[in-house]
Amino acid sequence: MPQRVGRYTINLPSRPVIIGNAAVVGKKEGEGPLAEEFDHIFDDTTMGEASWEKAESAIQREAVTRAISKAGIGTADVDMIFAGDLLNQCIGTTFSLRELNIPLAGLYGACSTMALSLALGSLMTDSGALGTCVATTSSHFCSAERQFRYPLEYGGQRPPAAQWTATASGAAVIKNQGEGPHIDAVTIGRIQDMGIKDANNMGAAMAPAAAETIADFLNDTNTKPEDYDIILTGDLGAIGSTLLKQLLEKDKNIDISAVHKDGGLMIYDIDKQDVNSGGSGCGCSGAIVCSYILNRLRSGELKKVLFVGTGALMSSTSSKQGESIPAIAHAVLLSCQ
Amino acid sequence: MATTNKEYSKMAKKASPPSPKFKNMFFAFIIGGFICCMGEVLRFAFEKAGLNELEVKNAIPVTLIAITAFLTGIGVFDKIARVAGAGTIVPITGFANSVVSPAMEFKAEGKIMGTGVQMFTIAGPVIVYGTASAVLYGLIIYIFKLY
DSSP: OOEEETTTTEOTOOOOEEEEEEEOOOOHHTSTTGGGGSSEEOSSTTTOOSSSHHHHHHHHHHHHHHHHHHHHGGGGGOOOEEEEOOOOOHHHHHHHHHTHHHHEEEOOGGOOOOOOOOHHHHHHHHHHHSSEEEEEEOOOOHHHHHSSOOOTTOOOOOOOOOOEOOOEEEEEESSSSSSOOOOEEEEOOBBOSSSSOOOOOHHHHHHHHHHHHHHHHHHHHOOOGGGGGEEESSOOOOHHHHHHHIIEEEEEEETTTTTEEHHHHHOOTTTTTTTTOEEEEEHHHHIIIIIHHHHHOOOOOOOOOEEEEEEOOOOOHHTTTTOOOEEEEEEEEOOOO | OOOOHHHHHHHHHHHHHOOHHHHHHHHHHHHHHHHHHHHHHHHHHHHTTTOHHHHHHHHHHHHHHHHHHHHHHOOHHHHHHHOOOOOOOOOOOHHHHHHHHHHHHHHGIIIIIIIHHTTTTTHHHHHHHHHHHHHHHHHHHHHHOOO
């Protein structure tokens, strides 16, 4: 049964296991430094579909079916799926999963959704309510652009602080027992809003949420940054990562610089791939956790990773109405066998 | 002491790199200037072809719009515009691109609810305030009998 430790963190004594994981990405992500890590790279950004929304559903379905098959089980063995994406009413998810006939808990946490789905899936597994479940997220550059920004062919300049929504999806199969990396503890974050209004600078909007959640987790578990191989944020990009480290040092006296990595800085070659401040989107951290991180935890190359998914919870309506950006961050402690 | 919103806003501003203004201005000048020169070349060409002044004035923007629409359609215009910035937005090319790009993008939602509804989603404000300011200036001219 889950046990609360400290004020915000929940320990999972049964240590739910990730028995299978898969990550699939689009062409641009497949040209990035992590290309070797992914299970599949789609060369066609449309994935052969008639709309970008359908294309996003296709990559998510691909990630989910690959993860389930790598876990050595079938869809009928999955008790519940925790899934979300960036599109209005989460249609990337609902259309990707409608044929799978698995109980669905649809989630919206913007780019924090991978951490949120892993957290809720492992909590439900640890509580005994579920035997096997799947956590997944996706994002697609083109479906996100048309919903949040401009048409693809519109000729405008992106500001240097902007992040590039990754075309990617990650999925992880969580089970109450078996072989693979464990989920040991989770922290569900609190909304933080320090008044940033620029939707082109989401890293700056999300950094305070990441700082709070990391500090909460370290306090609650009485650990230090050195106790982790990686503290992975996803996805703050270059500006958000700088601000996160500054905030933690200044306000909490915590220095994570030796172990900090950010998904938005890992998925692309920032200097060569013209992505401004780095990658973003639920699929970005989703794909990195479900490939690079989980694979290294499985092989034992990494022992302990604190994954902190960060989400900017605005909409294009709230931005137009001049509201600042509420942000959230959830933490999941992943460890090797 | 915890960072205040005001302090954080300063930190965020400091951490965020500014747009490369001089580079942007340079390319806007070169490419925007090139488009204007093209307009002049077209003017000579149309005059040579025997069009009268009014016809030439109509033929130049029509040609530039057609070229922009074609370049937008084949996915080249946005790549030029990323470098050119204001150089392609300010001339009539920017207006043409802002109409053609949503028309293409929202094809997936159908010809009426997609292309029809969304076509002026970017250009709409330009048309609204362009028309409104034309009416305002017209009134000023009428009232003060400037002509």
